[in-house]
Amino acid sequence: MAGPVPELEDRARECAERLCAADRVLLASHIDADGLTSAAIAAQALERAAIPFETVFEKQLDEDAIAAIAATDYDTVLFTDFGSGQLDVIGKYEDAGDFTPIIADHHQPADRDTEYHLNPLLVGINGASELSGAGASYVLARALADVSDSSPAAATDGGAVADPAGTTARADNRDLAALAVVGAVGDMQAAGGELHGANEAIVAEGVEAGVLETGKDLALYGKQTRPLPKLLEYATDVHIPGVSNDTNGALRFLDGLDLELKRDGEWRRWADLSGEEKQTVASALVRKAVSSGVPAAKIDELVGTAYVLSEEPVGTELRDASEFSTLLNATARYERADVGLGVCLGNRDGALERARQLLADHRRNLSNGIDLVTREGTTEEAHVQWFDAGDEIRETIVGIVAGMAMGNQGISRSKPIIAFAAKNDDELKVSARGTHSLVRQGLDLSVVMGEASRAVGGDGGGHDVAAGATIPSEQKGGFVKHADELVGEQLS
Structure with a gap:
C-alpha cells in the first residue's frame, strides 16, 4: 500500500x-x-x-x-x-x-x-x-x-x-x-x-477518508466559536481601520449589512452562516479594506484555505484545524499534555472541558504578555531585537507572545525577535521568531539558536522561522551578541 x-x-x-x-x-x-x-x-x-x-x-x-x-x-x-x-x-x-x-x-x-x-x-x-x-x-x-x-x-x-x-x-x-x-x-x-x-x-x-473538508474561506481565527463582532474585532493579521481592534466599528460594519446576523437575540458565528451570507460579509469586508487604503497584497491575505474536521461538531474548537491546535497548545503550555492527548483521542467530556478552561487562562496570559511587551518595547541591535520577560511571562508561552507582538507599535517585523524568560534560578529560556519574508531572505533561526546557545554553554535548535534554546542566565549578553552577528551574516 x-x-x-x-x-x-x-x-x-x-x-x-x-x-x-x-x-x-x-x-x-x-x-x-x-x-x-x-x-x-x-x-x-x-x-x-x-x-x-x-x-x-x-x-x-x-x-x-x-x-x-x-x-x-x-x-x-x-x-x-x-x-x-x-x-x-x-x-x-x-x-x-x-x-x-x-x-x-x-x-x-x-x-x-x-x-x-x-x-x-x-x-x-x-x-x-x-x-x-x-x-x-x-x-x-x-x-x-x-x-x-x-x-x-x-x-x-x-x-x-x-x-x-x-x-x-x-x-x-x-x-x-x-x-x-x-x-x-x-x-x-x-x-x-x-x-x-x-x-x-x-x-x-x-x-478521501472523509475526515477533512477544505475550501477557500475567510482567513480569520475563530470562525467556529467567536460571535461575528468578535471575529472581526480580533482579526488583526490584516488590519482593517474601523473594524480591527474596534468594538464599535465592528458592530457598525455588521449593522450595515442586510443580513440576519442575530438569532434569538444572539450573534451568529461565521460557521452558522450560509455560503451566500458568508460571501456577502466577505465582499463587504474587502470593500471596507480597499476604501480604508489597505494594500492589495494584504487584502489578498483575507482569504485562505480552511481545514475543517468534518466529523467534529459545527461551532466547536475541534471543527477548525487552527482553533483545535490553539486548544492543544493551551494544554501543553501549562503542563497538562495529558489533557491535550485525551482530547485528540476522543475524550469529549472531562478532557475537553478542562482544555477549554486552560484555553481561557492561556488567552488571558497571552494578552497580558503582549500588552507587557508592547508597553515595554524591545532593545534593538543591528540585526535583531530582544526583550527579557524575567518571570513575568511563563517560559512556555514567551515565544508565542514574541511572535504575536511583532508588528505592534514600536516592534518591528523587519528584524527577528528574541525573547528571554526565566526557566529556573540558573537558566534562561530563549525563544526566537521571524517572518516567512525574512526566511526567504536567508534567515534560519534554527542555526542561529543552535550556534549562539552552544557558544555560551547552552543548547538549542528548531526551525528557520521559529526556534528556541536554553542558556546559562549570566550569558544573556554574549548570546545576544552571537545571535546578532549570525543573523547579520544570514541576511547580508
Whole structure:
C-alpha cells in the first residue's frame, strides 16, 4: 500500500517493522500542538496494531530526559516530534544497549544517524514548511497499518472497521490525517494561508477518508466559536481601520449589512452562516479594506484555505484545524499534555472541558504578555531585537507572545525577535521568531539558536522561522551578541 510521501516510504516501513517486532514500546513526544497530535497519531496506530505501549511527554528532550528514558525497562523507544536534534545524546544510550530508538521527527538532525529514523529533511523535504512532526507520525502510522498483521488492516478494502477503543477507524489509518493537519497548522506550516508540499498529500488522504473538508474561506481565527463582532474585532493579521481592534466599528460594519446576523437575540458565528451570507460579509469586508487604503497584497491575505474536521461538531474548537491546535497548545503550555492527548483521542467530556478552561487562562496570559511587551518595547541591535520577560511571562508561552507582538507599535517585523524568560534560578529560556519574508531572505533561526546557545554553554535548535534554546542566565549578553552577528551574516 503506497504511503502519502513516497520519498519516506522505505524509512517508514523499516520503522514500522521494527515496532511490530517489539514486545512493547515507550512513546515519548513533545508537548506543543504538533507534539500532542504526533503522539495521538502514534498511539492510535500502535493500539490498532496491538502493540503495547506507554506514553510520556517532555517539554525539552535534554540529556536528563533522555537518561530518564534510558533508565526505564523499555527496550524500544518511539520518539515523535523530537529526537532528531538530540541523536548525538540518544546515540550514546543506543550504543550502550539501553534501548533501540525509532524517530519520527521533522527538526534538524544532529551530526549522527540511527537505523530507524523517519525525517523529511533526510530526503530533501523541508521540515519547517512541508511536513510537521504529526505528518511524520502519520507517514509512520500508514506504514504501520500496512505491515502489521494484527492491525485493522484485516479489512482488505481499506474501509472503516471497529477500533479497539470502540471508535470508528480506517484499516489504513487514513482517518488520522485530520490530526496530522491540526499538527501542521499548529506548527505554523500554513504559509500564505494554506499547507504545501508533503502536507498537501496528507490533506488529500484526509479528504478521501472523509475526515477533512477544505475550501477557500475567510482567513480569520475563530470562525467556529467567536460571535461575528468578535471575529472581526480580533482579526488583526490584516488590519482593517474601523473594524480591527474596534468594538464599535465592528458592530457598525455588521449593522450595515442586510443580513440576519442575530438569532434569538444572539450573534451568529461565521460557521452558522450560509455560503451566500458568508460571501456577502466577505465582499463587504474587502470593500471596507480597499476604501480604508489597505494594500492589495494584504487584502489578498483575507482569504485562505480552511481545514475543517468534518466529523467534529459545527461551532466547536475541534471543527477548525487552527482553533483545535490553539486548544492543544493551551494544554501543553501549562503542563497538562495529558489533557491535550485525551482530547485528540476522543475524550469529549472531562478532557475537553478542562482544555477549554486552560484555553481561557492561556488567552488571558497571552494578552497580558503582549500588552507587557508592547508597553515595554524591545532593545534593538543591528540585526535583531530582544526583550527579557524575567518571570513575568511563563517560559512556555514567551515565544508565542514574541511572535504575536511583532508588528505592534514600536516592534518591528523587519528584524527577528528574541525573547528571554526565566526557566529556573540558573537558566534562561530563549525563544526566537521571524517572518516567512525574512526566511526567504536567508534567515534560519534554527542555526542561529543552535550556534549562539552552544557558544555560551547552552543548547538549542528548531526551525528557520521559529526556534528556541536554553542558556546559562549570566550569558544573556554574549548570546545576544552571537545571535546578532549570525543573523547579520544570514541576511547580508
